[in-house]
Amino acid sequence: MQGIDHSLSNLSLDQLQTAPVTKKGRRPNRAYHTFDTSHHGSPNSNAGRADVQSVDPYMKSSVSQLSNSNLATPTPAASGQFSVRDSPTLVTSHYVPKQRLDSQESFITRTFVTSQDSVPPCATTPFYCVDQNSSDPRKIGLTMYNIPKNEQIRSAVKLPVGAVIQPFAKSSPNDDVPQVSTAISGGPLRCRRCKAYVNPSFSFTFDSRAVCNFCKVSTQLDENYCAPLNPNGVRSDLYERPELMKGTVDFLVPEVYNSTPGKDNVPLHYVFLIDISTISNENRSSLAMVEGVRTCIEHISAKQPKCKIAIMAFDKQLRFFNLRKELNQAQEYIITDLQDVFLPLYNGLFVRPEDSMHVIQDTLSKITAYIEDSKFSHRFEACYGSALQAAKLAIDTVTEGQGGKILASLSTKPAHGIGNLRLRNEDALKKTLKCENNTYIKLGEDLLKSNVSLDLFCTGSAFMDLVSVAQPVKATSGFLKYYPNFQLERDEFSFVNDILHSVANTVGYNAQLKVRCSSGLSIFNYYSESVDNTDREPKIPVLHGDTTLNVLFKFDGQLASSADVHFQCAVLYTDLNGVRKVRILNAAAAASEDIHEVFKFVNQDAVVSIMVHDMLTTLADCDFTQKRNTIDQKVVDILTQYRGLVSGSSSSQLVLPESLKTLAAYMLSFEKSELMKNNNKSANGNSRVYDLFQWHTSHLPQMLYKLYPQILPLHELLQETDFTFYDENEILLQATASETMSVRTARRELIDGGCYLIFDGTTAFLWFNENTNSNLLEDLLNADVSTKHHEINLFGNTLPILDTIINVKARNVLQNWRQIVGRSYVPLISLRPHVDGYYAHTMASLLCEDKSIEMIENFDNYLVSLHKRIQEKLKKDDFTKPPHAKDHDNLSQKFIQF
Numbered sequence: 091m092q093g094i095d096h097s098l099s100n101l102s103l104d105q106l107q108t109a110p111v112t113k114k115g116r117r118p119n120r121a122y123h124t125f126d127t128s129h130h131g132s133p134n135s136n137a138g139r140a141d142v143q144s145v146d147p148y149m150k151s152s153v154s155q156l157s158n159s160n161l162a163t164p165t166p167a168a169s170g171q172f173s174v175r176d177s178p179t180l181v182t183s184h185y186v187p188k189q190r191l192d193s194q195e196s197f198i199t200r201t202f203v204t205s206q207d208s209v210p211p212c213a214t215t216p217f218y219c220v221d222q223n224s225s226d227p228r229k230i231g232l233t234m235y236n237i238p239k240n241e242q243i244r245s246a247v248k249l250p251v252g253a254v255i256q257p258f259a260k261s262s263p264n265d266d267v268p269q270v271s272t273a274i275s276g277g278p279l280r281c282r283r284c285k286a287y288v289n290p291s292f293s294f295t296f297d298s299r300a301v302c303n304f305c306k307v308s309t310q311l312d313e314n315y316c317a318p319l320n321p322n323g324v325r326s327d328l329y330e331r332p333e334l335m336k337g338t339v340d341f342l343v344p345e346v347y348n349s350t351p352g353k354d355n356v357p358l359h360y361v362f363l364i365d366i367s368t369i370s371n372e373n374r375s376s377l378a379m380v381e382g383v384r385t386c387i388e389h390i391s392a393k394q395p396k397c398k399i400a401i402m403a404f405d406k407q408l409r410f411f412n413l414r415k416e417l418n419q420a421q422e423y424i425i426t427d428l429q430d431v432f433l434p435l436y437n438g439l440f441v442r443p444e445d446s447m448h449v450i451q452d453t454l455s456k457i458t459a460y461i462e463d464s465k466f467s468h469r470f471e472a473c474y475g476s477a478l479q480a481a482k483l484a485i486d487t488v489t490e491g492q493g494g495k496i497l498a499s500l501s502t503k504p505a506h507g508i509g510n511l512r513l514r515n516e517d518a519l520k521k522t523l524k525c526e527n528n529t530y531i532k533l534g535e536d537l538l539k540s541n542v543s544l545d546l547f548c549t550g551s552a553f554m555d556l557v558s559v560a561q562p563v564k565a566t567s568g569f570l571k572y573y574p575n576f577q578l579e580r581d582e583f584s585f586v587n588d589i590l591h592s593v594a595n596t597v598g599y600n601a602q603l604k605v606r607c608s609s610g611l612s613i614f615n616y617y618s619e620s621v622d623n624t625d626r627e628p629k630i631p632v633l634h635g636d637t638t639l640n641v642l643f644k645f646d647g648q649l650a651s652s653a654d655v656h657f658q659c660a661v662l663y664t665d666l667n668g669v670r671k672v673r674i675l676n677a678a679a680a681a682s683e684d685i686h687e688v689f690k691f692v693n694q695d696a697v698v699s700i701m702v703h704d705m706l707t708t709l710a711d712c713d714f715t716q717k718r719n720t721i722d723q724k725v726v727d728i729l730t731q732y733r734g735l736v737s738g739s740s741s742s743q744l745v746l747p748e749s750l751k752t753l754a755a756y757m758l759s760f761e762k763s764e765l766m767k768n769n770n771k772s773a774n775g776n777s778r779v780y781d782l783f784q785w786h787t788s789h790l791p792q793m794l795y796k797l798y799p800q801i802l803p804l805h806e807l808l809q810e811t812d813f814t815f816y817d818e819n820e821i822l823l824q825a826t827a828s829e830t831m832s833v834r835t836a837r838r839e840l841i842d843g844g845c846y847l848i849f850d851g852t853t854a855f856l857w858f859n860e861n862t863n864s865n866l867l868e869d870l871l872n873a874d875v876s877t878k879h880h881e882i883n884l885f886g887n888t889l890p891i892l893d894t895i896i897n898v899k900a901r902n903v904l905q906n907w908r909q910i911v912g913r914s915y916v917p918l919i920s921l922r923p924h925v926d927g928y929y930a931h932t933m934a935s936l937l938c939e940d941k942s943i944e945m946i947e948n949f950d951n952y953l954v955s956l957h958k959r960i961q962e963k964l965k966k967d968d969f970t971k972p973p974h975a976k977d978h979d980n981l982s983q984k985f986i987q988f
């Protein structure tokens with residue numbers, strides 16, 4: 091136990107109660123109100139808001155909306171459940187913002203210990219975690235921690251048994267994953283039958299055998315792994331073996347684990363592919379790309395010194411650059427035969443940045459000069475497909491098929507060479523989100539086969555046929571970024587930071603992932619394009635900190651109710667330096683026959699993730715109305731089962747299970763996403779396809795913010811500790827007054843003269859208007875009180891660094907958001923009615939509780955309609971009964987339909 095005590099003592103939670111510092115010259119905390127606050131904070135605060143005169147459509151109070159409808163607003167019932175009835179608006183924890191702040195607050199003084207705790211806090215909550223026998227739930231989270239014993243009970247809760255796995259998610263307070271050498275034993279200890287890796291739940295016998303926790307078969311130990319046992323069966327070397335103590339370890343594995351046995355592993359190889367065709371040069375995104383490439387290469391030189399890089403550029407032709415360190419300046423090779431691409435050079439194609447920095451800088455300068463000065467030789471066509479093929483050929487040749495990573499920019503529909511889309515007649519009414527272009531499907535498959543992934547940065551404002559050009563991104567689990575109407579001044583900083591994130595967050599490549607689970611369960615499918623969402627093991631060409639995989643399980647038998655149910659994810663990969671490793675993640679849950687207990691231990695955020703990913707696999711036909719019905723049906727089914735089988739109350743209230751209290755809010759929000767907007771003109775326009783990719787590649791915290799943005803008021807009276815960090819590591823942000831800080835994403839919640847920070851998972855917004863207190867803006871932005879609100883600029887898309895209390899607090903909030911989503915940079919954009927051109931569109935997507943333009947209900951009405959449907963189902967006795975009930979009819983159901 092010493093090890094555990096040690097890690098606990100490192101947390102230094104208690105010492106930090108003195109942490110809040112009061113600096114000299116600071117004014118006391120105050121609220122920055124210029125509006126009448128007399129009603130504010132009271133349960134009837136909406137009445138006060140109704141008086142606000144405003145021309146901003148987002149600020150018109152919807153009190154009339156509230157009173158005109160016979161809608162009742164839910165308030166908490168004594169049981170912690172919620173009911174719909176007439177009462178004043180109270181922000182309660184069945185609203186997403188309050189739930190988040192409460193969860194955040196409750197983990198300020200608590201540490202999550204994986205051997206004792208089961209359901210993790212909200213995925214947006216920063217928390218300290220001690221890995222004791224199981225992994226940090228941020229790395230592997232189950233949808234439920236009391237798993238139904240069999241499919242009959244499972245089908246009576248209508249919830250998926252699944253896992254959300256982000257193998258390289260960061261733990262707090264530190265992320266030291268033990269590295270276990272296996273050189274002496276010739277590889278990690280594994281079960282001889284099911285091949286599970288040794289983990290803290292393996293048991294050892296006195297005759298030197300290990301018993302597997304998955305299949306219960308025993309395996310003879312290698313003599314190097316034998317150790318004396320004490321009378322309780324505990325090994326004497328337990329504390330020297332992290333793989334028997336920790337849920338997460340990295341095994342350093344021998345050559346038999348190499349992708350091509352007999353060949354040495356190499357460090358990661360990057361190819362930077364720069365689009366220098368006319369449109370890129372005109373919108374100047376090619377310059378941003380050059381700057382991005384320079385930043386990335388400097389990062390690689392400093393932080394990933396063994397990795398190698400190559401630079402290529404393309405328009406109608408392909409340009410290769412010789413970066414050999416012996417050269418004094420850039421040397422360019424131009425290829426015009428694009429149908430049968432070949433490599434014009436071998437030595438000097440890939441180099442270590444440190445060795446060749448002078449040649450690299452000269453190459454990038456020459457490309458910049460070409461973009462800026464040689465306008466008459468610019469060419470409109472971009473041979474993107476051929477460029478991808480050339481990059482793949484380069485990686486294949488130099489790494490002998492081990493793989494690598496391509497980062498490409500593109501600002502136009504490819505119109506030359508392989509994958510020329512110019513002649514393709516785009517049927518604007520075509521309803522599909524599936525790539526139908528064989529060239530790009532094939533390119534995706536070939537890249538995957540070669541373990542090469544593609545990250546693509548698109549800047550075109552015209553229709554780019556993203557479904558086709560980004561297919562190789564999807565096939566290789568890469569990332570797509572899209573900057574509509576790219577403007578260098580506005581977008582360069584984000585662009586450069588995004589491409590840097592893509593490099594800096596890379597952790598390895600040539601990876602294969604497999605999940606094992608206790609007998610009784612097996613894999614139904616991995617939500618991964620690389621295996622067509624089947625149960626085959628996904629191949630991940632390049633691993634990234636953000637890489638997330640959702641897995642759905644099915645029952646193929648009964649679970650033993652006396653024993654734990656175990657899950658193990660193994661990721662075999664090559665790290666950046668060329669070292670072959672297996673990352674092991676372990677998780678455990680109990681098995682249960684009690685439906686009440688199953689509902690109680692549900693991890694809602696993981697359920698949301700599985701439901702969203704499941705919907706994504708069905709969207710190809712673009713029948714969004716039908717998809718929305720399906721989602722509604724699923725939510726109704728789950729809540730009906732709970733109402734019918736668990737809550738037992740005979741009242742007519744809507745009862746939400748405590749563990750799923752914001753499920754409906756999140757799923758309704760998904761129905762209103764850009765992806766599912768009805769749009770007769772374009773079923774596969776740029777923004778829809780981009781949204782689809784974001785759903786695919788967001789990790790869990792990012793997805794939840796994307797579903798339901800967080801709005802925090804800065805004009806409220808804040809406690810001294812609010813928005814200050816509790817701990818010395820600056821991870822745990824305090825927000826005591828969760829009541830006043832919970833702002834629902836509805837236009838009526840925003841107050842004229844208010845000031846809000848808003849976060850959607852990728853971008854932060856600062857909302858203010860002409861009535862916002864000028865003292866607040868001065869303290870926050872260093873804007874002189876005489877400056878008009880429309881003259882204020884957020885330089886560098888960030889806050890200035892000031893010593894005022896509100897500025898410090900606001901910067902803490904932004905830092906907290908960056909940490910939660912694992913980004914070193916999140917742009918801050920101003921959001922002012924009648925000033926910022928993107929205001930209306932942005933607000934429409936942020937305010938997900940409001941009725942959407944497709945007339946999808948506002949959240950309160952949605953709850954009412956859910957309630958009605960649940961009542962009807964209950965009345966007709968239309969819900970699934972558990973097996974011990976008399977009239978069950980679903981016993982033959984084998985596969986999971988949740």
Ligand SMILES: [Zn+2]
Nearest residue numbers: 281284302305
């Ligand atoms: Zn086994």
